[in-house]
Amino acid sequence: QDKEISEANLKPGEDEQLEADIRKLSHAEKIVGSVEESYQLLEGGGGNGLGVLPALSQVKKDLEEIGRFDDALQNAQKMVEEAYISLQEASYELRDYGESVEFSPERLDQLQSRMDVIYRLCKKYGATLGDVLAHQAKVEQELSEIENYDEDIAALEKEIAVLEEKLGRKAAELTRLRTAVANDLSSSIEEQLFALGMPKARFHIRVEQAEDYSANGRDDVAMFFSANPGEEEKPLQKVASGGELSRIALAIKTVASSRDSSVPSMVFDEIDTGIGGRTAQMVAERIALVAQYKQVLCITHLPQIACMADAHLYISKRTVEGTTATQIRPLSERERISEIARMASGADMTTASLDNAREMVSHAKMKKDAFKRDVLS
Incomplete structure (x- = not known):
């Protein structure tokens, strides 16, 4: 031709x-x-x-x-x-x-x-x-x-070798940085788990070499967890219960809230699932700590968490002519005390339950003020 x-x-x-x-x-x-x-x-x-x-x-x-x-x-x-x-x-x-x-x-x-x-x-x-x-x-x-096939192949192979060497250096540096951050993050999350009533828990982010390179380097990153002494650390998704997962997620968000400014808001949708009593109180305090750095929206049925809020929105449903409508309305301080008392004692509210609700709100305010002072300092 x-x-x-x-x-x-x-x-x-x-x-x-x-x-x-x-x-x-x-x-x-x-x-x-x-x-x-x-x-x-x-x-x-x-x-x-x-x-x-x-x-x-x-x-x-x-x-x-x-x-x-x-x-x-x-x-x-x-x-x-x-x-x-x-x-x-x-x-x-x-x-x-x-x-x-x-x-x-x-x-x-x-x-x-x-x-x-x-x-x-x-x-x-x-x-x-x-x-x-x-x-x-x-x-x-x-x-x-x-x-020029042979010459071109030789030139390309030489170029590939140079690029592979450069890629290896960059991936190794990324692994070094990622490992250092993973160790630091693991320690910080363990501290939060201790504050959430899991003093013996071990949490470790492992950075291991992957079989091949990807856009994220040559690392496989996985979370390992052990809830009790003597138990081997295993992949988080295989060993953690629902309640443990909730607290681990909260621990991670607590650490991330003070370090990551790219996300202005966090949503906790019934993170209190499977917990109660003292653990619920510790979870509430961690959420309040997160709120010092982010706007927090929290859906809860526990009075220990509700009393920590700066604003309380009551969600209800009603049926009108066969159609169900959801209503959201802000509660006044008096209504809020009543709602926290109802959450704590059920439908039958007493003077004692209302006094207990007021005490919970007062104690929550002191805790939040302490968190605020710590953040400012």
Whole structure:
């Protein structure tokens, strides 16, 4: 293909010029006849009467003669002079063009043969001459790749080796940083688990080498957990109970809240599942600590957690004409005390339960003030 196109010695835009030349030569006799007729009409030298230019010359002389006695036709005289000059130039161009037009059947055959070559190549390699030349460039590139295959492979293998060495360095540095952070994070989460009533728990984020590289380096990261002494650390998802998972999630969020500023809010949806008593109190205090750094939305059924809130929204459902609607309304301080008492003692509220609710809210306020002082310091 490359040889066939190269032997044609094509030039960009050649087809358009050939078509124009063929069109001109094919109608050379008619062109020459029209040129001669136009020239004779302008010059009047063919025995057909006075030509346009001689007649216009006479008009010009007559207007010049009139102008000697009256200048009223000066504008007409000027226009005639300009028309005479323009038509005279047109006459010269017609004469020169007519002399240049030469009908040559041999030349026409040559042009048509050349056009046939281009048409044949366009039929095989593209709709236009530009497409044929683009195809040739593509073929030449493929030929070059074939001819330089061994050299290209060697160069690519060398480049791969350099890149692999660079990738290994970057992945190793990422592993080093990730391992250091994982150890620090593991210790911090263990401290929070201790504060959540799990003093013997062990939590460890392991960074191990993966089989291959990925966009995240060459590390497999997994969380390992042991709730009791003597128990082997195992993958978190295999050994932790529902209540343990809730506290571990809270511990992670507590640590993350003070370190990650990209997330402005955190949502705890019934994180109190499976806990109660003293553990619920510790969970409530951790959530209050998180609230020193983030906006916290917490859905709960435990009074120990509800009393820690800065604002208490009561959610209820009611059915109207067969349609269930959910209502959310903020509680006043008095309503809040009543709701916490109801959560603690059930539907039958007593003076003692209300006093207990007030004491819980007061104790929660002291805890939050202490957390705030610690954060500010």
